[in-house]
Amino acid sequence: MIKNYIKIAWRNLVRNKAYASISVIGLALGMACGILIFTLITYHLSFDTFHQNKDRIYRFYTEFHDEDVSRVGAVPQPLAKGYRTDLAYSEKTARVIDFNQTLITITKGNDVKKFGEDNGVSFAEPDYFSILNFPLLKGDSKTILAHPNEAVITEKIAHKYFGNDNPIGKVFRLDNKVNFTVTGVLKNLPNNTDRRSEIYVSYSSMDEYGGKDRENNWGGVYSGSQAYTLLKKGITREQAEKGMLQLVKKNYTGRDLQVWRFKLQPIAEMHFDRELGGYADKKYLWALFFIGLFLIITACVNFVNLATAQALNRSKEVGVRKVLGSLPVQLFWQFIAETAIISFIAVGVALGLAELALNPLNNLFHSQMAFNWPQLTLFIVLIAIAVVFLSGSYPGLVLARFQPIQALKSKLTQRDVGGFSLRRVLVVTQFTISQVLIIGTIIVVSQLHYSQNADLGFNKKAIVVLPLPQNDNMKMSTMRNRFNEIKGVENVTYCYNPPASRSNSNTGIQFNNRPEDEHWSINTKQADENYLSTFGLKLVAGRNYFKGDSVKEFLVNETFVKKLSMKPQDVIGKTMAVNGRSYKGTIVGVVKDFYNYSFHTEIAPICIMPNYQGYYSIAVKMDMRNSKETLAALDKIWNQTFPEELYSYQFLDDSIARFYEMDNILLNLIEAFAGIAIIIGCLGLYGLVSFMAVRKTKEIGVRKVLGANISSILWLFGKEFSILLLIAFVIAAPLAWWAMHNYLKDFQYRISIGPEIFVMSILSTFVIAWITVGYRATAAALANPVKSLRSE
Structure with a gap:
């Protein structure tokens, strides 16, 4: 019996190659995403769990x-x-x-x-x-x-x-x-x-x-x-x-x-x-889990749409089998067998796709993930069983309940193939998921563009930062002078780190000899007197500190002044002690606020101060028109100054871009999964239009005989899915707003979610969907009406 089910199922799939191919592609894409997301989640959950205790x-x-x-x-x-x-x-x-x-x-x-x-x-x-x-x-x-x-x-x-x-x-x-x-x-x-x-x-x-x-x-x-x-x-x-x-x-x-x-x-x-300092975020893993789950559900929905559309084409086959004595349960299991074959092929294709995508995924995460076959095998078996019964049960039941007389006369109605309303719900589900992902992609792109192009309060372009392995005053002075002689060098400063850096030093302060320290700490930036001019920091009050070994002067930012509930001019000349009151000096200037880290954190109260014990790096403002020659000259002088050390450098804008590494990874994943969701959704829409084309064959023939043109027939199909897409958008918009509002909460400085984002989403979805529907509907509109009316 089972052998017979498989043989008949295979013949039907070979006979309907287009249907089988689209079904396999849809399921394979969903499963491949599920496999990759499963591998990604289990990999991150396994970190440092191998220690004995x-x-x-x-x-x-x-x-x-x-x-x-x-x-x-x-x-x-x-x-x-x-x-x-x-x-x-x-x-x-x-x-x-x-x-x-x-x-x-x-x-x-x-x-x-x-x-x-x-x-x-x-x-x-x-x-x-x-x-x-x-x-x-x-x-x-x-x-x-x-x-x-x-x-x-x-x-x-x-x-x-x-x-x-x-x-x-x-x-x-x-x-x-x-x-x-x-x-x-x-x-x-x-x-x-x-x-x-x-x-x-x-x-x-x-x-x-x-x-x-x-x-x-x-x-x-x-x-x-x-x-x-x-x-x-x-x-x-x-x-x-x-x-x-x-x-x-x-x-x-x-x-x-x-x-x-x-x-x-x-x-x-x-x-x-x-x-x-951790690398991952469980919120993102949960988000990926639900994306993977929704993609698998979308693939199953796509299969159901195609299978029920295909059911009308198999009505006579089912009628003959019922007349010859086939029981409904036998017809049900025959369709389950077909679904199992499609799922088995889809699993093989999915594994191949996942294997191809694993290396790019590892490159994206800078990781070395590999398939954990015992866990993955169990996952695939469970997913395959779920897909077979979720995708196969409904179409199988639809076929099994056909009335043989109606099936043989091709008199099946919309109700006989399971109700068009269910397929509408399924298509709405598909495009709801697609539009949530599209809206999410637009918002993440917009936030990253804002983060990477906003005014940071300092100049980040054309600045190269070199390590300073030794704090020999004579060598430092000589190297600065030689750097300044290079044609492409505009300015040079010694510092602990640039204005925005992952390495930030915090300390408490005593302001103006108050008996108690302030109930907040400051971020310190230790640098020489050229720090402001090199990075383009702006003074809003006072002056820069002087050059000199005995000068103990401070610069503070606007946030520091706001913490004291004072005005910039009022703090000039006030004293301040830092590092447990071990270092005391006078505030001589207030600089305009600048971002000292990524947009994920608020601007901190900052103190810029000299450090005559030494610095960690040297920052060089360059003219990028001759960057290769300038970098080569810097390399030569640096190696002549520190011949025993290893030369390296880093552009400041590249360092700042790495603040948003995880956000860029998230963006790449959302873009990929949104694209796959759209492809699967279009396949499902293709299935819906195919169903409509079969159901409306005679209606289209009558309309053409009465003089209807192609555009009016296209609208006959288009108005159905347009309403479905609008319903999907109405559901997707608040869901996407809620999800992305929570994502943006991680940024202290963020974009607002405006209506243009939702307009872009619905328009892009409409364009993609119209192309899909137009392709199938045009074929139906161009069909010969004589053939469709012959049986009447």
Whole structure:
């Protein structure tokens, strides 16, 4: 019996190639999207879940309770040591400090090799590898990083530095400061971890490297300073966090007692906390889940539309089978068999499409996702079963309930094929989803365009930022003078970082000798006197600070002045103390507000101040008409000044564009899925028009005999779907507004959702749908009316 079902089903599909092909394409596109989204979601949910005691592993982070609560994914360096010695909540606690963009030098005889490491180097305490499970392939796990000047590297790094030689005992130099000997080799890092460091060195070598001043500094947070703990069994996170209040009371006084708080974050949640440096966002994963679900439903809806349209063409076949004794249940299972064959072929096509799309998806996310076949197989089986019964049941029931006499006389009515109203609902569902995605795409594009082209309050174009590996005053002065002599250089400034940067330093302030510090912190920008002219920052009151080693003068922004409820001119000449009142100076100028990070965050109160201990980078304003020659000249002078270092540079506008990397990824995904939803929707619309063409064959013939032209027949089809599209738009518009309003909440500075966005959506949908309907309706309108009326 089953063999007979399959044989007949296959013959019917071969006979109706166009119907079978469209059905397979629609289902395959929906399934392929489902497979990719399933792979994407499971990949991100797997991050750092492979650690043996993952349920008890936590990362420390800092909360600042100012006027608002803000968080940073780092802690003061002495925190973990104090937690370990003063509290008894953990089995093990370890500090790790990450330094990005480091230089590794390997010397072998006269051969010197230099490697620039963007992921940098991490100084880690020995227990770090007892808390996190990164397998050690070579070396003694009991003494790993237990002594100064030891290093542990991954297989990948070992091969990169030393080729096929045994790396144990080999020596490398970090940033031309400290030598380290390799004592261990780690297995290459899994793809699904946020701990991307591949070079670990002894924490006890921090003093030699240059971090001694931070070891007892409870008042500062370096962005790379992290700590991890393995809680004892039975100890809850709430208990440990409550215990850390003792450390606050012990090490802070005055306002800081209310401001500083330390919290614990489960390691599996790190990946999804973008505020603390995580990469993904569970809101976006949920959005993708529903998009995938809707696309699969849309594909099923498309199949139902095509199948029910096809039912009229098979009415005589069904009538003959019923006259010959076929039962309704047999006809039902025969159609289920046809659906199963289509679904089986669609699964194969979907897997092929998903395999082709996986590499572009990995490139988009900068990831290395792969299909997890045990999970994916189960997912595909469940989806295939669901698709077969969701898509096959309704058309199967429609065919099974045909009355044989009417079927043989071709007298089937609209009601006999299941009711046209249901197909209307299905088409409305398809285009509701399509228009939600189209509106979402337009809004994301508009917001990103606004973010990347709005006036930031400073000049971001034609500025190149170079690292400054040494703070030798003589070298810095010489290099600045030589840079200024280059024809294409317009201005040069030394600074910690540009006006907008991921690396931001915050501190409390004491204003004008008030007895208490202000109940809010400021963002500090440390730079020389050329900072304003290089970046085009505008003064609204006062003057720039003077050049000189003994001058202690500050510039503040308008937001700083507003926090004090004062006017710009009123703060000029007032004193201010920062960094725990250790650095005191006079406010001499107020600059116009500028964005110090992305549009996701509000403009902070900012203080620009000189730092005569040194800077991290040098920014150069260029004339881009001769950019190649200018960059080459900068390269030559930089390498002559720092011959032992590795030269690199970055354009400021490229750095700022990376603030919106996740938003661009979301945009690319929405664009792709919106396009697929439209394709599937058009296939469904094609099925609806096909059904209408069959149902209205004789009506079209009569109209043509009575003199109707092609345009009037096209309108006969068009008015039906136009009403459906308008209904879909009425449903989609509020849904899209709600979803995108919540998306825009993540931006402190955002576009407004205007009516033009919805007009663009409905117009684009109408154009695409009219093209689809016009193609099929024109064929029906051009058909010979004699053939359609012959049976009358």
